[in-house]
Amino acid sequence: MTDRPSLRGRPAATTHAEIEQAAFRLFAEYGFEATTLDMIAVELGISRRTVARYYPSKNDIAWGRFDETLVSFKEMLDAMPQDLPLWQAVQRGVLAFNAVPAAEEPFLRRRMRLILGTPALQAHSTLRYVEWRTVVAEFVARRRGVPVGDLGVQTIANASLSIAMSAYEAWLDDPGTPLAELLDEAMARLRGYLAVTGDPD
Amino acid sequence: MTDRPSLRGRPAATTHAEIEQAAFRLFAEYGFEATTLDMIAVELGISRRTVARYYPSKNDIAWGRFDETLVSFKEMLDAMPQDLPLWQAVQRGVLAFNAVPAAEEPFLRRRMRLILGTPALQAHSTLRYVEWRTVVAEFVARRRGVPVGDLGVQTIANASLSIAMSAYEAWLDDPGTPLAELLDEAMARLRGYLAVTGDPD
DNA sequence: TTCCATTTTGGCACTCCGCGACATTATTGT
DNA sequence: ACAATAATGTCGCGGAGTGCCAAAATGGAA
Numbered sequence: 001m002t003d004r005p006s007l008r009g010r011p012a013a014t015t016h017a018e019i020e021q022a023a024f025r026l027f028a029e030y031g032f033e034a035t036t037l038d039m040i041a042v043e044l045g046i047s048r049r050t051v052a053r054y055y056p057s058k059n060d061i062a063w064g065r066f067d068e069t070l071v072s073f074k075e076m077l078d079a080m081p082q083d084l085p086l087w088q089a090v091q092r093g094v095l096a097f098n099a100v101p102a103a104e105e106p107f108l109r110r111r112m113r114l115i116l117g118t119p120a121l122q123a124h125s126t127l128r129y130v131e132w133r134t135v136v137a138e139f140v141a142r143r144r145g146v147p148v149g150d151l152g153v154q155t156i157a158n159a160s161l162s163i164a165m166s167a168y169e170a171w172l173d174d175p176g177t178p179l180a181e182l183l184d185e186a187m188a189r190l191r192g193y194l195a196v197t198g199d200p201d
Numbered sequence: 202m203t204d205r206p207s208l209r210g211r212p213a214a215t216t217h218a219e220i221e222q223a224a225f226r227l228f229a230e231y232g233f234e235a236t237t238l239d240m241i242a243v244e245l246g247i248s249r250r251t252v253a254r255y256y257p258s259k260n261d262i263a264w265g266r267f268d269e270t271l272v273s274f275k276e277m278l279d280a281m282p283q284d285l286p287l288w289q290a291v292q293r294g295v296l297a298f299n300a301v302p303a304a305e306e307p308f309l310r311r312r313m314r315l316i317l318g319t320p321a322l323q324a325h326s327t328l329r330y331v332e333w334r335t336v337v338a339e340f341v342a343r344r345r346g347v348p349v350g351d352l353g354v355q356t357i358a359n360a361s362l363s364i365a366m367s368a369y370e371a372w373l374d375d376p377g378t379p380l381a382e383l384l385d386e387a388m389a390r391l392r393g394y395l396a397v398t399g400d401p402d
Numbered sequence: 403t404t405c406c407a408t409t410t411t412g413g414c415a416c417t418c419c420g421c422g423a424c425a426t427t428a429t430t431g432t
Numbered sequence: 433a434c435a436a437t438a439a440t441g442t443c444g445c446g447g448a449g450t451g452c453c454a455a456a457a458t459g460g461a462a
Binding site for chain 2: 417418419420421426427428429430431
Binding site: 162189 | 287320323325374388392
């Protein structure tokens with residue numbers, strides 16, 4: 001089931017990709033809640049126990065191999081030039097994080113629509129967001145030479161996720177506009193909100 | 202179980218407050234996950250079914266009567282003077298939202314510590330945050346005369362929660378500093394982060 | 403070829419949450 | 433005394449998650 005450097009032992013009956021494919025087909029037809037692990041298992045011709053072994057929980061099927069993409073996100077941030085302004089480094093990281101081959105984009109959209117549209121998955125996603133924010137917080141803290149627990153660092157990490165997710169949801173609704181533009185707009189709006197001017201709004 | 206304008210019928214065997222009291226006692230002793238509904242029921246001398254009826258889910262016991270405080274949050278925002286800058290209105294709302302009698306503060310702290318320290322509750326909280334953000338988004342949209350779906354509105358609502366939660370967590374760790382100050386600092390740090398200057402950080 | 407080591411699968415059983423159904427109990431009003 | 437009301441308690445089910453262990457399927461060594 002996991003990476004198998006050794007070639008001995010019984011071969012795996014399925015793969016993460018295969019399970020996700022079957023699962024998403026069923027989710028689309030019956031909805032996430034109404035789809036049981038048994039149904040997925042039957043669809044694949046394997047046992048429920050095996051399906052359950054491939055993911056920590058049913059919720060996690062929706063996110064797929066998120067942990068791997070998170071590692072690359074971290075590496076991308078670390079590779080950013082030091083003279084690049086912090087907010088730009090984060091923004092570029094977000095863009096690279098969400099860049100996928102054009103052929104895979106429809107699947108990504110379907111996946112994210114499912115997650116953002118299903119309460120149980122919305123809730124579960126928080127745990128993923130925590131990891132994401134931790135990566136950003138550690139990056140910001142290192143660049144600034146302050147502890148990760150610092151209020152400023154935590155606020156920036158939190159707000160970065162807010163900006164990214166707001167732009168991302170807008171991108172899901174309107175595929176025409178590139179994500180980069182939406183990120184810029186979201187940041188600009190936030191600047192306007194935070195700016196202390198005579199204008200009440 | 203709910204408000205009973207009528208005085209007929211069998212009297213309720215317990216109350217939300219009573220359940221939460223027993224539950225938190227058990228959570229403190231055994232942890233949230235290890236505490237079952239049966240244990241809470243036994244503690245109160247009632248049946249599991251009755252405990253379950255008082256809350257949509259076990260997770261919801263931790264949040265208590267959040268929906269009621271959310272209504273007052275909404276009303277507070279609506280009552281803010283029109284000439285008050287938007288960000289100040291939201292900030293005051295947040296402060297009022299979290300203001301409790303000094304005697305209750307320890308219980309609030311315990312409650313929030315439990316929620317923020319338990320993964321399952323952290324995840325479930327997302328659903329509450331959605332409601333919170335919706336209230337802010339509707340307020341901002343109304344003040345600005347734009348649809349709630351607007352990218353700027355959504356970003357501001359998201360970021361407001363980020364600021365509030367960052368400050369709130371800092372407040373939990375350091376009870377000495379008043380929440381108002383932490384909110385100010387969080388906002389100031391975010392302004393600095395978003396500000397476009399020559400300085401890379 | 404035969405057996406052994408390895409690795410995954412599959413089956414079983416259990417706990418817990420959540421929920422629907424329905425009888426039971428305890429109260430008020432007539 | 434009896435009807436009406438409203439919450440409780442009991443029962444049973446479906447589904448997720450998990451530990452345990454035997455069975456199956458492969459590669460490698462004797």
